[in-house]
Amino acid sequence: MHIELAELTRVAQEYDARHQFISSITWPKDARIAVNLTVDFDAMLLRRLLNEPAMQLAKGEFGGRVGIWRLLELFESHSVKATIFTPGRICELYPQAMRAAVRNGHEIADHMWEHRVPKEAALEQDHLLKTAAALEKVAGRRPVGTRSDHTRALLRSEGFVYSSHDSAAQLPYYITDDGTADTTLLNLPFHYAIDDAMFFSFAWLGSGNAAQRITDPERVFEMWWAAFRQQYDVGGYLNVVMHPFVSGRALRIAMLDRLIAKMKTLPGVWFATCEEVARHCLATCPPRNG
Amino acid sequence: MPWKDGYTISDEIGLADHDLHWPDGKRCCVLINVDLSIAAGPAGITATDLASPAAEFARHDGLTQLLTVLRRHALHATFAVPAVMARILADQLRALMEAGHEIAAEGLRHEDVSGLSHDEERERLALTTQILTEAVGQRPAGWFSLPRQEDPFAGGTISPNTIDLLIEAGYEYFGNGLADDIPHYWVSDFASRRALLTLPYYYHFDDQFFLLFPRKGTGLENADMLFRNWKAEFDAQYQRGRLFHMTLHPQGIGWCNRLQVLDDFLGYLRSLPGLWNPTGAACARYWRETYPERTHLRLEPSIWQDYPGSLS
Numbered sequence: 102m103h104i105e106l107a108e109l110t111r112v113a114q115e116y117d118a119r120h121q122f123i124s125s126i127t128w129p130k131d132a133r134i135a136v137n138l139t140v141d142f143d144a145m146l147l148r149r150l151l152n153e154p155a156m157q158l159a160k161g162e163f164g165g166r167v168g169i170w171r172l173l174e175l176f177e178s179h180s181v182k183a184t185i186f187t188p189g190r191i192c193e194l195y196p197q198a199m200r201a202a203v204r205n206g207h208e209i210a211d212h213m214w215e216h217r218v219p220k221e222a223a224l225e226q227d228h229l230l231k232t233a234a235a236l237e238k239v240a241g242r243r244p245v246g247t248r249s250d251h252t253r254a255l256l257r258s259e260g261f262v263y264s265s266h267d268s269a270a271q272l273p274y275y276i277t278d279d280g281t282a283d284t285t286l287l288n289l290p291f292h293y294a295i296d297d298a299m300f301f302s303f304a305w306l307g308s309g310n311a312a313q314r315i316t317d318p319e320r321v322f323e324m325w326w327a328a329f330r331q332q333y334d335v336g337g338y339l340n341v342v343m344h345p346f347v348s349g350r351a352l353r354i355a356m357l358d359r360l361i362a363k364m365k366t367l368p369g370v371w372f373a374t375c376e377e378v379a380r381h382c383l384a385t386c387p388p389r390n391g
Numbered sequence: 392m393p394w395k396d397g398y399t400i401s402d403e404i405g406l407a408d409h410d411l412h413w414p415d416g417k418r419c420c421v422l423i424n425v426d427l428s429i430a431a432g433p434a435g436i437t438a439t440d441l442a443s444p445a446a447e448f449a450r451h452d453g454l455t456q457l458l459t460v461l462r463r464h465a466l467h468a469t470f471a472v473p474a475v476m477a478r479i480l481a482d483q484l485r486a487l488m489e490a491g492h493e494i495a496a497e498g499l500r501h502e503d504v505s506g507l508s509h510d511e512e513r514e515r516l517a518l519t520t521q522i523l524t525e526a527v528g529q530r531p532a533g534w535f536s537l538p539r540q541e542d543p544f545a546g547g548t549i550s551p552n553t554i555d556l557l558i559e560a561g562y563e564y565f566g567n568g569l570a571d572d573i574p575h576y577w578v579s580d581f582a583s584r585r586a587l588l589t590l591p592y593y594y595h596f597d598d599q600f601f602l603l604f605p606r607k608g609t610g611l612e613n614a615d616m617l618f619r620n621w622k623a624e625f626d627a628q629y630q631r632g633r634l635f636h637m638t639l640h641p642q643g644i645g646w647c648n649r650l651q652v653l654d655d656f657l658g659y660l661r662s663l664p665g666l667w668n669p670t671g672a673a674c675a676r677y678w679r680e681t682y683p684e685r686t687h688l689r690l691e692p693s694i695w696q697d698y699p700g701s702l703s
Binding site: 350 | 395398404407594609633
């Protein structure tokens with residue numbers, strides 16, 4: 102029994118040791134909160150990868166032919182810049198939407214090649230490089246951020262400066278594999294409760310029928326506004342995750358329009374790209390082993 | 392991979408709000424679908440499904456209540472009818488047509504056809520068309536494959552051959568596509584641009600996913616959420632000048648408090664001017680005349696490449 106408890110304690114301590122938290126941060130121009138509007142533009146790629154049926158693919162296709170354009174319009178109308186996490190393959194499916202996103206000044210970041218990270222190291226690197234090349238061709242510069250499980254050492258060696266994944270803390274934090282700078286990466290956390298697909302996408306993440314909790318925009322508006330208010334009051338950070346095939350539906354664009362407009366009624370809200378937030382964190386709160 | 396097969400079914404960019412116009416300067420198109428299937432799952436309508444209190448309610452009290460509300464608001468609907476239901480409800484269907492509603496097909500028994508051979512599916516499709524034509528005295532123009540409660544996904548199921556077979560059989564539209572929120576062309580062959588007009592569907596505007604879903608035992612009874620979804624979508628689409636669609640099941644929406652929700656929502660909808668409420672067939676005909684695929688289906692050349700280690 103003592104051995105088991107010691108083992109569990111060791112696991113928790115080792116996991117702790119891989120994290121470096123930022124206890125408080127001063128945002129540029131004395132902003133009270135940094136808001137990252139982030140778009141996961143996978144359209145039907147994940148549905149295709151999971152071999153889901155035709156109608157599921159069509160549901161995703163909405164994101165490419167309609168949803169992404171509406172989100173770009175929404176951001177434009179509020180003069181805010183977003184970060185669009187884009188699988189490399191999307192550049193071959195929706196090149197016009199990608200060019201429009203770049204023209205509007207949004208950040209284009211990695212979201213895997215075809216929405217998976219291969220286990221074989223050589224193929225993983227091949228996918229990351231192919232995606233970086235595809236995004237660079239559209240954006241004119243290589244991506245510096247990712248929303249993926251790509252290996253941190255690989256990401257660092259390819260010049261990536263942040264990931265946006267998981268939620269081990271509310272403020273951005275550093276995570277490392279072995280404590281060396283080569284495997285240490287800044288993470289901009291997002292929480293599944295601030296992710297449109299959790300509330301609006303049937304069968305999300307393989308959930309069965311009895312687990313569906315699809316809901317309406319007003320309820321999500323209240324939830325996300327409350328999250329924003331709480332972080333605003335503590336000088337924090339909010340990452341709002343939107344999928345074009347989900348949030349691009351007219352009823353949700355209207356909800357997001359109201360949400361962004363309400364956020365803008367408060368002073369000191371910094372709407373930034375993930376890269377801007379990441380570079381600010383790295384400059385003002387660098388990692389100990391950076 | 393030729394074109395974007397296995398990924399997309401239509402062109403890259405949907406029609407923008409400002410390019411969208413409805414007849415006589417109307418502001419927003421309203422499509423109402425009523426699903427007359429009571430199939431529980433992919434097998435389609437079974438004897439157990441038919442001999443149940445819910446089915447009895449759907450055929451009589453529920454359907455009557457639903458029709459009363461539609462009549463009160465002077466709205467027309469398109470009824471998706473499996474062939475077996477056309478046999479059972481032939482008299483009611485003829486009355487529905489006389490009242491200006493449309494009768495569309497929904498398979499022999501609203502079964503999942505995704506695993507059928509090409510020939511078997513073609514045979515069933517022909518038989519379905521024949522039975523519906525006999526039942527109401529008119530060939531159906533539209534075909535639906537709406538989702539059933541026990542399906543693993545909420546979009547409906549078709550086979551890789553369905554769209555092509557519907558074109559071959561002379562159908563004018565497919566009733567439940569998810570790739571857009573307005574009519575769009577479902578391309579079955581990119582080389583020849585062979586395509587079928589498709590009307591929009593989305594499960595967030597389908598009563599069955601908010602009213603005791605799944606049917607047995609999870610307590611998801613959210614008629615208020617259904618109302619808010621309908622209203623939020625209608626308001627947004629009205630503002631954009633696009634299209635609002637909803638899907639109703641007599642066994643679901645016909646029941647007391649839920650019927651009131653429908654009545655309240657349709658009363659709100661009717662209070663706004665400039666609505667165009669066609670049947671599916673009328674909407675499809677208008678669309679093909681105004682936005683013919685010859686000029687409005689814009690298939691970009693494919694830049695897709697196959698790579699080792701990637702899905703094609």
